[in-house]
Amino acid sequence: MTGALEKPKLQASGAVNPRxxxxxxxxxxxxxxxxxxxxxxxxxxxxLIPMAPGWSKVQASFFDWEVFAKTFPKLLSAFLVDIMIFxxxxxxxxxxxxxxxxxxxxxxxxxxxxxxxxxxxxDVFRGVPVMLVIYxxxxxxPGLGLPRPWNSPYIWGTLALVxxxxxxxxxxxxxxxxxxxxxxxxxxxxxxxxxxDIMRFVILPQAIRRVIPANMNILxxxxxxxxxxxxxGPVEILRQAGVxxxxxxxxxxxxxxxxxxLAVTIPATRYADRLIERQNxxxx
Amino acid sequence: MQTHxxxxxxxxxxxxxxxxxxxxxxxxxxxxxxxxxxxxxxxGKSTLLRCINLLEPIDSGQIxxxxxxxxxxxIDPLPLRxxxxxxxxxYNLFPHMTAxxxxxxxxxxxxxxxxxxxxxxxxxxxxxxxxxxxxxHYPDQLSGGQQQRVAIIRALAMKPEIMxxxxxxxxxxxxxxxxxxxxxxxxxxQRMTMVLATHEMSFxxxxxxxxxxxxxxxxxxxxxxxxxxxxxxxxxxREFLSRIL
Amino acid sequence: xxxxxxxxxxxxxxALSVFSASAGEVCAAKTVKDGVLTPATGDPAYFPWVxxxxxxxxxxxxxxxxxxxxxxxxxxxxxxxxxxATFDEGIQPGPKNFDFSVAQYSITEERKKxxxxxxxxxxxxxxxxxxxPTVEAGLKPDLxxxxxxxxGVAAGTTAGGILAKTVGPDKDPMMFxxxxxxxxxxxxxxxxxxxxxxxxxxxxxxxxxxxxxVLGQFPTDNSEGLDQFGMVLEKGNPLVACVDKxxxxxxxxxxxxxxxxxxxxxxxxxxxxx
Numbered sequence: 001m002t003g004a005l006e007k008p009k010l011q012a013s014g015a016v017n018p019r020x021x022x023x024x025x026x027x028x029x030x031x032x033x034x035x036x037x038x039x040x041x042x043x044x045x046x047x048l049i050p051m052a053p054g055w056s057k058v059q060a061s062f063f064d065w066e067v068f069a070k071t072f073p074k075l076l077s078a079f080l081v082d083i084m085i086f087x088x089x090x091x092x093x094x095x096x097x098x099x100x101x102x103x104x105x106x107x108x109x110x111x112x113x114x115x116x117x118x119x120x121x122x123d124v125f126r127g128v129p130v131m132l133v134i135y136x137x138x139x140x141x142p143g144l145g146l147p148r149p150w151n152s153p154y155i156w157g158t159l160a161l162v163x164x165x166x167x168x169x170x171x172x173x174x175x176x177x178x179x180x181x182x183x184x185x186x187x188x189x190x191x192x193x194x195x196x197d198i199m200r201f202v203i204l205p206q207a208i209r210r211v212i213p214a215n216m217n218i219l220x221x222x223x224x225x226x227x228x229x230x231x232x233g234p235v236e237i238l239r240q241a242g243v244x245x246x247x248x249x250x251x252x253x254x255x256x257x258x259x260x261x262l263a264v265t266i267p268a269t270r271y272a273d274r275l276i277e278r279q280n281x282x283x284x
Numbered sequence: 285m286q287t288h289x290x291x292x293x294x295x296x297x298x299x300x301x302x303x304x305x306x307x308x309x310x311x312x313x314x315x316x317x318x319x320x321x322x323x324x325x326x327x328g329k330s331t332l333l334r335c336i337n338l339l340e341p342i343d344s345g346q347i348x349x350x351x352x353x354x355x356x357x358x359i360d361p362l363p364l365r366x367x368x369x370x371x372x373x374x375y376n377l378f379p380h381m382t383a384x385x386x387x388x389x390x391x392x393x394x395x396x397x398x399x400x401x402x403x404x405x406x407x408x409x410x411x412x413x414x415x416x417x418x419x420x421h422y423p424d425q426l427s428g429g430q431q432q433r434v435a436i437i438r439a440l441a442m443k444p445e446i447m448x449x450x451x452x453x454x455x456x457x458x459x460x461x462x463x464x465x466x467x468x469x470x471x472x473x474q475r476m477t478m479v480l481a482t483h484e485m486s487f488x489x490x491x492x493x494x495x496x497x498x499x500x501x502x503x504x505x506x507x508x509x510x511x512x513x514x515x516x517x518x519x520x521x522r523e524f525l526s527r528i529l
Numbered sequence: 530x531x532x533x534x535x536x537x538x539x540x541x542x543x544a545l546s547v548f549s550a551s552a553g554e555v556c557a558a559k560t561v562k563d564g565v566l567t568p569a570t571g572d573p574a575y576f577p578w579v580x581x582x583x584x585x586x587x588x589x590x591x592x593x594x595x596x597x598x599x600x601x602x603x604x605x606x607x608x609x610x611x612x613x614a615t616f617d618e619g620i621q622p623g624p625k626n627f628d629f630s631v632a633q634y635s636i637t638e639e640r641k642k643x644x645x646x647x648x649x650x651x652x653x654x655x656x657x658x659x660x661x662p663t664v665e666a667g668l669k670p671d672l673x674x675x676x677x678x679x680x681g682v683a684a685g686t687t688a689g690g691i692l693a694k695t696v697g698p699d700k701d702p703m704m705f706x707x708x709x710x711x712x713x714x715x716x717x718x719x720x721x722x723x724x725x726x727x728x729x730x731x732x733x734x735x736x737x738x739x740x741x742x743v744l745g746q747f748p749t750d751n752s753e754g755l756d757q758f759g760m761v762l763e764k765g766n767p768l769v770a771c772v773d774k775x776x777x778x779x780x781x782x783x784x785x786x787x788x789x790x791x792x793x794x795x796x797x798x799x800x801x802x803x
Contacts, residue, residue, distance in 0.1 A: 057622040057764070061643050139710070142717040148679075151719050153703065187376035187435075190337050191390035191442060192366030201389055205380045230684075233703030233714060239684055243704065246685040249620045249640035 060250075067252040071244040075256050078240035082226045085158060085236070089226070090219060092162045097169025102199070104174050118170070125167035131228055134160040138232030153233035161229070165222055172214045176207035213279060216272035220265050237261075287314035289351070290477045291336070291446055296345035296355075298335055305331045307501035308345070313446070313494075316475035320488040320509075323498035324524060329481035330373075332498070333448045336479065337370045349446075366394060369439030373451040375431040377423040377438070384410070384419045387438045394442070402441075409437045413467055429460030436467055447471065449480040465491075485529060489513045497521045556602040556771035560628050566604040568595045568760075569614035569627035575708065576736070577728050577792045578633060584611045590728070590792035591631045594650050597784055601775035616685050619761045620644055628768055629760040633726060635687040636759040646759035647772045650785065653726035653756045654746040655691050656799065658712075658733060661740035663721055670745030670802045672696060679703070681720030683711050687756060688724040695747055696724075712737055726756055728793045745802040 049055060103118035125133065137160035142151035149155075180203050188198040230239035237257050244253035291313040298306040305328045313319050321329045334340045336347060338354065338361040347355040354364045377386050387406050391397050410416050413433050423431055432452055439447060449468065453461040465487050471478060472491060482488055488495055489509045496506040497518070505518045516522045561567050570591065573582045580588035587596045587606070599609045612627040619630045622643050629647065636646045657675065659668065668674055672695075680702035682688040692702060703720055705711045711723045712733050725733065727746050734741030747755075762769050779785040 054623050061622040139713050139717065142719050143713070145717070148718065151717055153714075153719060183372060183374055183376045184378065186334075186339055187370075187372060187378070189339055190365065190368075190370040190372075191438065192362055192394050193390055194362060194393075197393045201393065202378055206378075209380065230704070231706050231710070233681060233705060233719060235701060235704050239704050242684050243689055246616070246620065247637075247639060247690060249637070249643040251621065 062251045062255055064248075064250050064252045067244075067248050067250045068256055071241070071248075071253045072256045074244065075237050075240055075253060075260060078235060079237040079257075079260050081234055081236040082223075085154070085161075085226045085229060085234070086223055089158050089161050089165070089222065092158070093165040093169055093218075093222070094215075096162055096166035098173055100166055100170035101173035101177065104170060105177055105199075107195070122167045122170060125164050126171070128164075130161070130164045130225055131231070133164050134228050134232060136160075137163075138229070153229065157229035157232050157234065161222065161225065165218060165225075168218055169215060172211045172218065173207060176211035177203055179210060180206050210279070213272055213276040216268065216275060220268050220272065223264060223268070224261060287317070289313075290315040290317075290349070291479070292346075292348040292351075293332075293336070294346040294348065296332070296335060296347065297343045298331055298340060299343055305501055306335065306342075309501075309503055311496060311503065311506075313477060313479060315477055317493040318472050318478045318480065318491060319494045319496065320492040321479065321481045321496050321498055322483070322485065322488060322512075322524075323504075327498040328501045329498055330450050333370065333450045333479065333481055336446075337368050337448055338365050339370075366442055367445045368448060369442060369444030369446070370448040371432070371435050371439055371450065371452050373454050375423070375428070375435045375455070377431055377435055379423050382420050382422055383415070383426065383434045386423070386434060387441045390438070391441050406437070406441060409440065412470075413437060414463075427460060428456045429463045432456065432460075432464045433467055436464075440471075446477045446479070449478065449482070451481050451483060453482070453484055483528070485513070485525075497524065499524070556768065558767040558771055560768070561626060562610065564608065566599050566602070566609050567612050567627045568599070568609065569612040569619075569625075569630040569632075571615065571632045572613040573709075574632065575729065575732070577732050578631075585609075590651070590788060591633075593788045593792060594779075594785070595631055597779055597788065598772055598775040601778060602771045622764065625763045628766075629762045629772060631758075631760050633686075633729075633756075633758050634761050635756045637687065643764060645762040645764050645766060645769050647762065647769055648776045649757035649759050650776055651758045651789065651793075653728065653758065655688070655695070655724055655756060656727040656730035656746040657722055657744040657802065658715065658725055658730045659722045659742050659744045660715060660718075660738070661742055664742050664744065668744065670800050672802065675722065675802070678721035679719075681705060681711050681714050681723050683708050683723075691747075691756075692724050708733070715741075726758075727799065731799075743799050745800045748801050 050059075052058075100118050100121060103114045104122070106112070106115050134157055137156045138153050141156045141159075142153070184202055184206070185198060188202040193202070227236055227238035230236050230242075235243070237260060241253040241257040245251055289312050291311075293309050293311040296306050296309040297304065307328075309328075309332060311319070321332065323329055331340065335342050335355075338347075341357065342355050345355070346353045349364065349367065354361070377383075378389070381389065384403075384406055387409070388399060388402050391402055392399065407416065407419065410419050413436070415430060415433055415437070418426055418430055418434075423434070426434065436447075436452075452468075453464050456464065461484065465484065468478070468480070468487075469491060480488075480492075492509050494506065495509045495512040496503045497512060497516075497520075498504065499520050505512065505516060505521045512521065513525065516525060568584075570579060570584050574584060574589070574591075575582075576589060578589050578591040580586065580592065584592040584595070587593055596606060596609060599605075614625075614627055614630045614632070616632065618625070619632065619634060620640060620643060631650075633653075634640075634646070636649060640646070657670070659678075663678075668678075675696045676699050678698065679700055680692060680696070680698045682692055682702055682704060684704040684706065689702065689704065692698065703714065705714060708725065708729065711720070714720045715723055716738060722744070727743070730743045734743050760772060762772070776785070779788075
């Protein structure tokens with residue numbers, strides 16, 4: 001037994017290790033198989049799609065270089081509207097999501113109505129499609145007869161996004177809070193910290209750190225959903241693409257808009273994946 | 285010996301749902317003495333300590349601290365809990381804070397003392413327990429024994445009148461048990477009032493002033509260690525000791 | 530003289546017989562569903578284009594035109610089955626689930642690259658719809674005043690382009706999904722004015738709004754302010770020839786004008802914007 005255990009150890013220190021060579025060979029073979037199959041699939045798509053009967057029509061109306069070059073700069077500048085809405089929505093969502101999570105976590109009986117409110121709030125805003133909330137807020141509230149600028153679609157559209165996304169963020173933060181082991185609370189309580197100090201200094205810092213990756217995914221979703229505000233007036237990228245599309249009767253502007261979205265979401269998604277991976281590694 | 289009854293439990297009962305964990309416990313802890321609770325897992329030792337620290341509300345009975353009933357549900361447990369320190373089996377350090385931040389948090393927030401003011405005092409405590417070089421480390425950079433010593437310092441920094449130890453060596457590798465028990469010995473030499481739930485029988489025998497054997501939620505037998513370990517009266521005490529020694 | 534008259538009479542008789550022969554003759558082009566004509570319109574379809582959102586009743590300008598065209602290419606009332614098509618379905622490339630779509634599609638050169646249009650069946654003046662309080666605050670139908678307004682239009686329509694060319698507002702216009710949303714924004718004061726074809730503007734101001742006012746229309750000699758509506762067909766659909774022939778005959782014999790007079794309010798009394 002001892003001999004069998006020692007043998008690879010001895011060889012590992014040497015220059016030639018048959019096991020390592022074998023592993024290397026397997027890894028290389030795996031890489032080759034992956035590249036070959038990917039190439040085969042891409043090639044098949046490359047050949048098969050243009051063989052479809054409607055390809056030339058689709059190509060003309062979705063991939064028209066001239067239309068692309070003409071509309072892309074306009075799409076880019078319309079995207080600034082999306083970025084703007086995102087930039088002021090995200091912090092508001094973070095704050096209100098946290099507030100809702102805390103409301104939901106209250107343990108004092110006196111504050112029970114707050115907890116009830118938080119539960120109802122979450123049920124409503126996670127249950128209604130964000131598009132409907134935008135419509136209801138964006139047309140309904142200004143319809144009450146608010147004077148300008150208080151009937152701006154930017155205000156009520158943002159509120160719709162914030163209300164909806166805060167419900168999701170609250171839920172994520174709450175699971176984060178619940179994932180912190182009860183013993184942390186016990187230890188903090190035994191030191192005589194007040195419940196609010198326990199939450200602020202012991203539970204939340206750990207909980208928030210744990211849910212950062214999940215919230216990154218929420219941010220990515222938000223970044224896309226900002227475009228939904230277009231239905232209540234703002235001319236952001238999706239609307240601009242729609243306008244260009246109907247002017248040109250050509251769908252290439254949508255392809256352009258997709259490219260702009262991807263340019264933002266792909267790096268963001270990769271970053272979120274890396275955060276999750278790092279966290280998993282730390283926990284194991 | 286003229287002693288002050290620092291802590292006294294009278295008829296303490298506690299149940300979780302249908303399951304009664306403490307079934308009428310009476311115990312007196314003299315000031316400056318060290319009481320060890322022994323008994324099988326599930327005999328109610330940990331629950332008893334958590335009740336004394338007011339982490340669990342009790343069903344009936346009294347917990348008298350200097351003769352004052354702290355289990356009265358009408359009174360605010362916070363200031364009372366601060367007079368009692370507790371150390372847990374799984375250390376329960378706050379993982380997002382360095383060792384010294386772990387220790388400073390409660391004095392800063394509860395006693396409103398500044399970091400600068402606390403720094404020297406806490407550094408001295410780290411030095412006393414052989415942890416000076418680890419003061420800025422995060423819990424996951426410390427061994428189990430080191431973490432448990434930091435946890436003890438964290439409790440001591442609140443200047444408690446009583447320290448409760450809940451199987452503080454049970455999660456440790458054997459070579460680290462000694463360094464933690466040394467700290468407890470040091471505290472005993474400073475006449476800290478302490479209640480320990482422990483499985484370290486030789487330590488209880490050597491260091492305790494009073495040993496209580498818990499069985500099925502009651503104190504089955506109590507006495508000085510020489511009597512409990514040398515000449516137990518109860519059959520179940522003898523049975524427990526024969527299984528464990 | 531009499532010979533000339535005879536020849537003329539004969540010629541008109543031949544012409545008449547040709548006309549009556551072509552009317553009611555089944556068009557050679559195939560339809561998406563055999564033996565049936567499948568026109569499409571939006572859901573909802575709006576008055577005065579389609580009455581009660583029910584095109585099958587043949588009431589409303591576009592519905593009436595479609596049934597007339599259908600009859601002239603050989604599909605009587607019971608051989609017409611309506612489909613629903615969104616704006617995008619109308620202008621996207623590829624096969625359609627309808628023979629032609631009518632929903633006030635403006636004929637533009639760019640759209641012609643992807644789809645085919647029939648001849649125009651209506652030429653609409655572009656009108657400006659506002660609310661009474663705006664007019665009471667002193668708004669006059671002149672371009673200088675219109676520039677200062679907050680505009681809103683339905684995206685996807687040609688209104689946005691016409692607005693930019695004719696008015697060129699100071700503030701960026703807001704855009705909405707459809708006319709209903711634009712009118713809602715107008716009602717709640719998020720926008721001051723919108724641009725619609727005149728019949729729709731008249732309808733919205735009279736029926737959908739409490740205080741709607743058609744402020745004015747753009748002069749009809751200004752081609753920028755004109756919208757020609759055509760039926761939309763899949764690119765290369767041979768049916769377009771039949772439809773065009775039917776429309777031409779409807780124009781020639783005054784049927785189209787009669788339908789127009791029946792359904793589309795007269796534009797009299799709407800001031801012209803200077």
